[in-house]
Amino acid sequence: MSWGQASSTDLLYWQRETTILTSPRPSYETAGAWSGNAVIGGLLAYSCTRWSNSKGIDSSLCLASTDGIRSKKNPVLQTPAQATGGWRDPAPFQEGNSTFLAFGASLGPRRGAVLLTSFPQVKHIVQPLFTVPRIRGAPDMIECPDVAWLDENVVVLKLSIMANRSQRHDLFILGLLERNTENSPVFTPLNKSRNLPRCGGIRPDWEVAVGALRLDCGDLYASQSFKLMPNQQLIYMGWIKDQDTNELYNGALSFPRHLFFQDDRLFYSFLPNLSKLRTDERLASLHRSTTADESLLVISELPSSRRLEIAIYDFRFRRQGTPSHFVLDLPGRRIEATLNFDVNAAVISVYDACEMRVVFTNDNDQNLTIRILIDGSLVEWDIGDGLSACSHRSYRTLINKNSTPAARLSSSSSSLRNIKMCAWRLSA
Template structure:
């Protein structure tokens, strides 16, 4: 188990993850403030400890020295009656303010639109106790007719410190990211929008009513803006925009040149990044894709993805790969070589959690379909090495939701395709070439939870499958 003592996280629910960060019960949504301090990674998240519903939102907290062994920490921030955050401690970030760890978060008062930016500091070295600042660092600018104002993100560029706040204007489709200067973290100056959905590139890749959880990081010589797409009907997808940060006018302005999806799956939202000189890490929220009755019966909802490393691939697209530290979880490998045929070939897999690498080689460059089955639940990935088309198709047990499909493109014209699949309880994270990733939820439907992989394609394709049963931390 990664976030707690094995006894603490023991559950009879086969859907419950063993290796992903989340407490043993209650609600979890957005990751908040990934942070390194005193040799440990600290990961905060939106949390309701009393029920698997979005209410009474607090900041849960886990920490790790190695991104593998996670320890559940005391809840960091809870709503305080009479304070700015009496209605909830919503998403934000954690920064090092001249040696003082400081949480910068959305304080909710009497409702979603009664939002301000609040600060809290920690002085105990392990970030277990926090002291709230009584006054807001910022409130929504006047005259903008906002329908949303939340999720601050603080970054440094060209010798100054700035903050982003996700927002949206009335009228629909008017998502925006508001920009502040905050060299003094307690005195914010509004500078206008960093960019908004009126930009033609942003309108193409990131249409939304509100851009939530904005994250801005530098990868090489480009800047990448990540925004979660909220509409008035449903939570959406997560987009990235690659561009340039221009400060020639004295105020930073972001001009995107292209974009795409951070994750092409259907169960991924509100990621948070941790940037260091060596790399950029990302965690996302994977929500539940089962009925409310099943959620209430399980007593838990939501989890955080495994950590991913972000880069730009040679084509300039955002690429995600599993953090290399996860290799430490691998046990003894089980390897199978399968001659793919038109009739499905079945490979039985060990019980999870699993790390599976699949290498397909097709001299004829023909499509191959791989279906992962957990009892009656299944997920099919079809890759066409000739055209570079990759599609995900899965059934959905939720009675009000249809079977889901998604299509992406990877490098075409090749004979070999390498895939990696991380399976833990009900979450599947599928990594394809070029840094393409799908996050999907697959709920076991039988107590035994038989897991198998089925391959079907043209004669002449060979699949090399290597599966590792992942060891729970603390188990040799």
């Protein structure tokens, strides 16, 4: 295993730095290791998940170190008896003056939990912090847990439900951390009777009785929190399901999101510096002209073998169910299409709350797909009332900004206003 690092001044563009931990790896990592921490509770430390050669399931190890050197004597934590299907992904968090590590675990068929150990005394496992009694999918694992304080009383517990690849998603639970009679932390969810959100009318039954919130209709996965200095904003970043690949969660990261607690509800917003993506010189060939009735996107070229993806933001509906007319101008030809945006209480109501797809046919009878991604820049989390947030990923440009514009997408419908093109890319 090698530990790499990257630096960023805006959490949008990242620079790869020198690898900080390399081989040779000790014998307990020969089968692979991941999900590590280098600093825990202010101490130089090392913790990770590793494959167990003897049992074929994952286990964990952790140590405190003063020099950053690992050895074959580094402690491997004994797998708790209740973690019959393995445990993984140690995540540190503070509670008062104490430091803990939270682990995701499988407790057997359809049951998972978040387990705790204290740090740096890591020899004993504390009782489960939280148990999920009903899960479907294999291997019934809760992974990548995260515990973060929203204010001095309320925490958000994040669980990653490891169902099959197409159904993996994060659940966020608001609650309180209290001490039991043994002085161990216990997580108590708030609003346990809250209905679970739906996306396109689908409600998977492996989410029953969790009382949790979702982001991006489940497209966000394995997200982790950190505090952004100097104002201590709570920031989340995670994997975004990438529909363009069969890997789904391989290499596509979400934009950073700021979480905050207000009026007993959880909200998030994207960082203000995301506006840099709309003005960055690398997007100089993206020309916008926004009026009450028209939004247009100008690009340099549109090969028939490529798909154009467009993200729009800052939208408002004038009336429900009114068709929106979109026009794609190609050299020597104009292609038109009409989109019907169905809205419910001014909220988009489609199977995927985050996108609409339109397929045009070019002169060679080949399909040219335009995907319109709808960006709800400040949207309440989906708490069962129909409000949903949307997926976001980084859009790369393949267009030379000095090229001659040759295509335009425009909307002249009266049903949509204040449409602005936010980001786009051409992909093979």
